[in-house]
Amino acid sequence: MLSTTRLLAAGGVLTLAVGLATAPSASAATGLTYSNPRATPTPSNYLGVQTDACDSTTTPQWIRNTGETPTLSVNVNVPAGVTTVPTISVTDETTAPFTSAFQAAAPVVNGIASVQVPNLKDGHSYSWRAWSVTGGMPSASAKCHFRVDTTLPTVSVSSTDFPASGSGLTPTKYAGQTGTFVINGSDAASGIACYYVSLQATPGFGGGCSGPNAVKPGPDGSATIQLKPTDWGSNILQVEADDVAGNATRYQYSFYAPSNPHPPQALGDIDNDGVPDILLPDAAGNLQVISGGSGTTTPTTVIPAGNAPGGAGWTNIELSHRGWSNTAPADTVFARNLASVATRGGVYVYRNQGTPGIESGRQATSAGKPSSCQDLTGATITCPADVAWSGADQMVALGPVDPQAPTAPSLLAVEHGDLWLFAHGDLLWGEENATKLTTAANWAGYDLIAPGPDAQGNLALWARDRATGELHAYPLPKKADGTIDFSALADPTAHVVASGFTTAAYPTLGSSGDLNGDGTPDLYGVTADRHLVTFSGWSNPKDLGALQ
Template structure:
């Protein structure tokens, strides 16, 4: 029995291994020399998890290789190292390599070739000629998959062009595409299995090594994935999909052509909706700085569309930008415009007009100037309070878009509520600009609160919420529409009033916001992001649902 432990991983067929064996010169052993740091190159891994490992223990699942000729390496001080490799997919765990290799520059390298597709291997090394003079390496493990996967695409919502089946959905609506993968196992071997699918709608496909890159959907245990996409343009669309197995082998791209009919049905205008489907949206950056548009009614964190990082105000991504949305100018819509303040340029507030249902690729931002005139609740001009900065937006600590001062879904540019030097101001909207600032609360200190704008409920009533950072208490303040067209913010005079819930600490939910009514019950809802970047939605401010990790 050799020093390696027996480990059965794969199937039960013999494997052929052609190894370039290096002749072992007659060198004397150097006592006390150990071999360390065993590695296979390339490093075995899993495309599904993104983890690479040499699995040099009894518990770690072996990683996969997509090559038949890995190089095995160890560090050693002795003149020679003995390599042994076993095929664990054969009934007797056949030893397929047993050879001594010279050490050069402190490293011994064994170049292998001809490893069998679908087989699992173990390997270990010792100091040559005198195994008792040095400690051997642990037994390491890897698996080999040389077969490329395949796939097929189907959809009842948007049937393949030429099928003769009428589409069940229209352009601008979400459709479900079923992707079925196949990763056939070789005779007597094991397949790594389809890990994920990378896709692009009407574009060029780019493939990364693992399944963590953008525009990726993971495969289920049976190799199937459900992909929800919204074709924005009516007419012929092309969905291109490529499968990747757990070893990193990729299939040939499959192009699925389908027709999305023009939707002539009128859609209700819903403030909080960016992509034009009459459902409010949550806007959050992904790890690459792209801006994700995620439906507030979603069951997971898959975005309906993504605004590329290059379209951010400073072209460096949206990850550090404050993005507001709760209405639109009456020259276009429905679909919220964006108001953006970049951390890299806090003096400026940018406006992005939403002409294409959440596709801002053809838009250039314009500047929104801060008003220099102040009014009271009766719309009378008054001196602006001491400390008010009428030059730019740099003194504003936080801003939310509260929605229109007009009741119902009349297209309107959103009013703003902002904290500046601990004081609360409202900015009255005009056509893509703000004419006046209204001091709302100049006595209470709002610097310790996070403003939240849930928008209006089914009856058209507005409310402002706030999270007290020190305690995690949630406050709700009713906002009344006045006859003069302004909003009555008098309920916000005391920020500590009107506690409606607790437990919303900054430790549990570093980011807390609302996009409106996500669950369709007529009442606005909260959403939050946890420290580990999970998106959590609420019904109102109760019944949290974890939608999973954000991209």
């Protein structure tokens, strides 16, 4: 008589006695010996844990729906002259008393005994072993365990903010506004492990419920999520329900997001929620859109690395945004690939209606560079030798500078140590004016930061001295005719307002405008250990936590 004690998943401790046939004592023959008992497919779970649980302590895992009948196999050493055929027995241990579920002879072929086990019941727990009796001497393999879940989970989605297409219900929210979606799912055997959700064209599912778009359900299997459909018109929310066994069901929820007739407008905002956004790459090269008013580092949108210019990620992409055309009420985003001299010669322009075209992988247009140049008086001057944008050491979107186009973007660049403004025209066609703002060629050692206008509409340029860590704030007030006074830019060493912003402390320093709604633009920085820090103006730092 062999016995084993097992702690079941339900918490009870049961003792199972398995009797092996014995014969009267006779001359003891050498019996079969067993090793490596295993099930195919290997019992596993959604985390990727695989185990045959051939002991009394390991938690049994699941045989899920693979479309194949499970096979139980064991290596068998057969001594010379022994003709015993092993038996494989399967016991249903779901509830006491345990019952036999399957038993069959398993002839040894090439040192392996195998049987297929049909008709296993969904949600049941099983143990199994191979055994034999040779010359009255019993022998057996270790007893292994598994559970069965071959039924796919069910999943559905509902929303009163954005009802399902064809439901006859009217949406109560607009594109660019956050709506509530309720996911309901069930799985009787192993239970729902998580849901994956995506409004993007190519969803990223899988990853052991740890990905950025994974949502854990509550005790009843449901999950309530907040999502912002940025594109007006028809949208598809893609959901995958994964159960603990690793079975998956995909579901598409189609809905309509109407265009907002009165969208909020705020410089620095790219998703039409009226709050400026911070754009930063994550550790994997994806681009994170972080709402400046959220108080956390959790992105509202993650734009895949493959959507970046060149397709190699956003880490080396110089991004700036401040202003839009009349047809696009959210910031136009400018992107330049700094990976090489060749790639930095192109400026990609993403005009959007509350979603940067980069989010859905839309084709960007290119910003042309004008071939004629002028000074601050409007007199024609010789343009730099670099016709392409590759001559710009750095570039920022300064903000609106044209009194005739109060939301139109402009670009400010450092070329050969001087500041050049590209504005008052169409950046797509190179028809804007190229204006040389400085002449002393002494701006090469500064990081430009464009905070945008304050509540009164006055612009400024901030700059970090890379050698000292000093922060400069140069006022760019409006003149009586509505044009901008750039005289403060003549001396980059002037207008020091703060210190301590070294490149070691803050490798990244920038501004997306007024983050806290007090009417004054705010600074943000990323520390060496990738923490996002925001400031009120340039003081009172607030650590929002680690970036992804």
